[in-house]
Structure formats: C-alpha cells, structure tokens
Amino acid sequence: MKRFHTRVFVLLLALVLAIMPNVWAAEPSFEDMPDDWFQPALEAAVDNGLLVGDGQGRINAHRALTRAELAAILVRAYGAAGPADLSSYADVQPGAWYYDSLAQAVRMGVLTGAGALMEPNRPVTRQEAFTALARALSLEDGTMEDLDAFEDGADVAPWAVGPVAAMVKAGYVGGDGGRLEPAGTITRAQFAQVMDNTFAFYIREPGVVTEIPEGNVIINVDGVTLKNVTVTGDLIIGDGVGEGEAILDGVTVEGNTLVRGGGENTVVFNRCNLNTVKAKKSISNTTIKPLHIKFGAGTTVAQVEASTVNLHLESDVKIDTIITNVSVLLTGNGSVSTFQINAPVTVKIDVSVKK
Helix, strand or coil: CHHHHHHHHHHHHHHHHHHCHHHHCCCCCCCCCCCCCCHHHHHHHHHCCCCCCCCCCCCCCCCECEHHHHHHHHHHHHCCCCCCCCCCCCCCCCCCCCHHHHHHHHHHCCCCCECCECCCCCECEHHHHHHHHHHHHCCCCCCHHHHCCCCCHHHCCHHHHHHHHHHHHHCCCCCECCECCCCCECEHHHHHHHHHHHCCEEECCCEEECCCCCCCEEECCCCEEEECCEECCCEEECHHHCCCCEEEECCEECCCEEECCCCCCCEEEECCEEEEEEECCCCCCCCCCCEEEEECCCCEEEEEEECCEEEEECCCCEEEEEEECCCEEEEECCEEEEEEECCCCCEEECCEECC
C-alpha cells in the first residue's frame, strides 16, 4: 500500500509541475552580473529580452557594445520582423548570428552602413548608438544649444548633432562628468542604462492591459488592447505589431504617440486623448502593407504627422492639424482644422477640413 501511495504522490507532483511551469522556471542568472549602479538596468534589459549572455553564463556588462549587438537590442525592443535584405553589404554573411538583426535594423531605418560595409563587429561609438535610438524613437532633432552643458559638446560629429542633442533634450542621455565622449565606445551596461532611461514598460504579450507604470510605454507584439490608462510619457506601437492589431480604448497619452507597426484597419484609437501622433511605419517592399489608423468616436488629436498612411476619422473625432509630405488617404466623418502639405503629393480627403 505504501508503494501505491508513493506512486500516486509522484504522479500528482509531475502533474503540478506540468501545469505550473512558470512557478518553477528559473530566472536567468549570470556569474559576472556587476554589483553596481548598472545592475538594475542590466537586469531590466535581461528581463525584457534585450540582452542575452554569451552562452557561457556571462553577461559581459563592461565589454564594448558592437554594431551587431546594438542592432539586436533595438530590434528586440521593437519586436521587428519580416522581409529584410543585406545583400548590398560585403561583410555580412547569411548564417551569422546577427544577420537577421542587422537586416531588420536597416529596414527600420535606424542603422546604415558605410558604402559596402556594415562593420558588424566594430565597437559602436556613443554618438552612433544615440543616433540609432533617436531614429527608432523618431525624435525631432535638437541643436548645438542642447549640448552646451557638456565640455565636449562641440566634438559631436555634424551628422550626429541633431539626434544626439535630441536624446540629451529628452533626458535619456546625461553624459559622464560633464562629458559626452561622443566618439568613444559604449559598454553593454551603459547602453542598457540608456534603454532603461528611455523605456519604462514593454508590453510583450497579447491581451488586455489596464495598468502601466509612469514613463514611456512600448507595445511590440500583435494583439494588445491598452484600456483606460494614462501614459505619462510617450507611447510607441512598435514594429513587432507587424500587420496585426493594436487597440487603444480610453487612453490618454501625455507625450507623443509613435506608430511603427500595424496593417490595414488594425491600429485603432477609441475615446482617446492624444497629443502628436507620428505615423512612421517602415515600408521597404511591396509585401508590407501601408499603415491604416482608425480614430474612433470620442478621440481628440492635437497633431498627426503622416507618412504613407490611410487615416479614417469616425464621427465627432477632432484633429487640430495634419502634416504630411507623402501621399495620404483621409476618410470618415470627423473634422480636421488644418491640413499642412509640405510637398507635391496626392491627398484624398473625404472629411471636413477647415483649411
């Protein structure tokens, strides 16, 4: 009888383990995780899938970040996937661990090569890293005045002044000892800290989300509904939404809303209060569908910056200003106070526009 009870116990234990895997799953750990002020940012990067170890149990926190690793972190943060190609670069071969990440980063418009070279294993400079993240965030360029607080602000390369200054102005980059060291390298820990300064919350699983912390929020997966919350920073609908859907219902965004993902009739704002909405989906080939944003009833928007997008406005939707320099289709029963066209493009309008 004792042997029978033992077997039953073992079977029950196996059943519990099978139906409760998350309870018993071990958290990733690294033998060289530093015990310093970088640790919280590094742990957040690991928890959110941005940083992985070297397969030998090490995080290599204080090693210089390479261009390939920078691409991988940004692609993981935004959930980017889909068709991409690097055949024009001679130093990146299919099968390399970083090939897909680099291809996605190029498609996203956050990383470029130098001629026929991508230099995946070269340590990235600080100004390169800040520029790539500024592009991913679609930040408006800053100026040299934003760099005046740094004794080496004038050392920032001319091509990097706008995005680096934008990162400083936004508070994501603070320098070290009054210096930016723009041409210096950046460690994995340091860039983890920049990412932690930038993003407060990653929504990585589909479902309904009704609670968020303060700060910037990024949705990087299809099938998310964000409901009855206030985003105190920026909201990013990332590339990982793909051709899927993201629904915002009763959401106030105090910062900007950046829409990089979504397909036809799939990004929906109902009863929302929005400041600037930037429609910036990357369409690199004909297999990727244009972005379609639906502003549902009860939504107000201060400004829309449109880039290859279809906008649908339901009744009582109010948009103060739409700015575009590309072709835009605008339909529905809402109203737009001002439509600013900055280039000779095709604009089809079927809503009330005051001017």
